[in-house]
Amino acid sequence: MTMRWFYYAAPQTFYGLAGRLWPWLAALALALTLAGLWVGFALAPADAQQGEGYRIIFVHVPVSWMSMVIYLAMAFWSVLGLTFNTRLSGMMTRALAPTGAIFAFLSLWTGALWGKPMWGAWWVWDARLTSELILFFLYLGYIALTSAIDDVRRADRAGALIAIVGAINVPIIYFSVKWWNTLHQGASVSLTRSPSMAQLMLWGMLLMALAMWVYTLAIVCYRVRTLIIERERHTDWVQALPEVAGAKA
Amino acid sequence: MRWESWSDFWFMGGYGLYVWGSMGMTALLLLVEMAQARLAHRRALALVRAEQSLENP
Numbered sequence: 659m660t661m662r663w664f665y666y667a668a669p670q671t672f673y674g675l676a677g678r679l680w681p682w683l684a685a686l687a688l689a690l691t692l693a694g695l696w697v698g699f700a701l702a703p704a705d706a707q708q709g710e711g712y713r714i715i716f717v718h719v720p721v722s723w724m725s726m727v728i729y730l731a732m733a734f735w736s737v738l739g740l741t742f743n744t745r746l747s748g749m750m751t752r753a754l755a756p757t758g759a760i761f762a763f764l765s766l767w768t769g770a771l772w773g774k775p776m777w778g779a780w781w782v783w784d785a786r787l788t789s790e791l792i793l794f795f796l797y798l799g800y801i802a803l804t805s806a807i808d809d810v811r812r813a814d815r816a817g818a819l820i821a822i823v824g825a826i827n828v829p830i831i832y833f834s835v836k837w838w839n840t841l842h843q844g845a846s847v848s849l850t851r852s853p854s855m856a857q858l859m860l861w862g863m864l865l866m867a868l869a870m871w872v873y874t875l876a877i878v879c880y881r882v883r884t885l886i887i888e889r890e891r892h893t894d895w896v897q898a899l900p901e902v903a904g905a906k907a
Numbered sequence: 908m909r910w911e912s913w914s915d916f917w918f919m920g921g922y923g924l925y926v927w928g929s930m931g932m933t934a935l936l937l938l939v940e941m942a943q944a945r946l947a948h949r950r951a952l953a954l955v956r957a958e959q960s961l962e963n964p
Contacts, residue, residue: 699916700909710920714929721933760936768929775925873937881944887951891958902955 667746669886670895676879683876690869698862705859714772715859719846720867722765724874725793726828728758732800733825736818746882748814749889751821752804753882757874759797765790777841785834786842789827796824810889 666672698716705712732751739747769787770780781787800820807813835844846855846863855863890896897903910916919926 703909704920709922711922711925713919713922713926717929717933756940760940764933764936767932771925771928775922877940877944880948884944884948884951887948887955891951891955896955897959899955901952902959 664744667744669745669749669890670893672746673883673886676883680876680879680883683872683879687869687873687876690865690872694862694865694869697858697865702858702862703856708776711772711775712859714768715846716862716866718765718768718772719863720870721761721768722790723867724870725758725761725765725790726831727871728754728761728874729793729796729821729828730825732758732821736821739814740818740822745889748810748818749882749885750878751814751817753878753885754874755797755801755804756881757877759794759801761870762790762794762797766794782841784840784842785838786831786840789831789834792827793824793831796820796827800824 666675694716698713702713704710732754735747735750735754738744739751766787769790773782774780800817803820804813804817807816834840835842887896887899917923917927
């Protein structure tokens with residue numbers, strides 16, 4: 659079993675695997691998005707307190723969850739990279755970062771657009787909002803640092819440290835609404851009690867969350883292949899790839 | 908269907924700006940991300956080809 663994992667962790671093998679996976683994942687993400695939007699915008703009722711304005715939840719919660727999940731995934735790959743010194747780990751971490759940064763930004767953006775009509779403010783220095791802003795800066799810091807160092811293996815190691823140390827912020831974001839008095843509401847969905855939402859609202863949100871999850875897998879599979887080509891371009895197998903040789907003939 | 912007309916749908920009970928501002932920015936950034944990823948992939952392949960033709964002219 660262990661051998662098998664390392665087999666797939668070889669960039670050459672993973673390039674082929676990711677290439678077969680991403681079109682299916684992209685199609686599935688599109689289907690889930692359409693289903694989620696249908697449930698969220700055509701079937702789910704208006705909220706008793708927030709009217710139609712609550713529908714921002716169908717994008718706000720999924721992007722916020724993914725902004726945290728992706729950072730943890732980066733920390734996971736970084737630990738693997740520092741421990742086993744596998745080439746793929748650094749590439750996976752780098753392939754994840756832009757998507758994580760976009761989701762963190764969208765979390766703040768959709769949160770501002772939700773906060774204005776409901777709280778009367780685009781922004782407050784509340785623990786939840788502030789820790790999410792720090793997460794966004796951590797993504798930017800990771801991207802800036804890794805692109806500033808020319809030696810890719812060194813850049814990966816430096817980036818891995820940011821990813822691992824910064825991961826402490828993720829539980830702070832998640833529990834911020836419990837630990838401190840925040841303007842931001844508590845969790846609508848938690849593992850320990852039944853969700854405090856109407857069924858259709860919950861389904862719309864979960865479908866959209868799943869859609870964003872699968873989208874992330876698709877775009878990361880796609881982006882990691884670009885990184886593999888760039889880094890392994892002097893190897894025989896990249897030189898012999900049909901997509902490289904094909905255009906020359 | 909919960910909407911009486913398309914204009915009712917876009918109006919979103921008075922929250923149109925906020926709801927569509929959220930959905931629109933999300934759609935825009937994800938489309939830009941996909942386009943950028945595609946462009947980067949083509950550039951990487953072009954780089955390999957360019958280096959090949961330098962080595963074996």
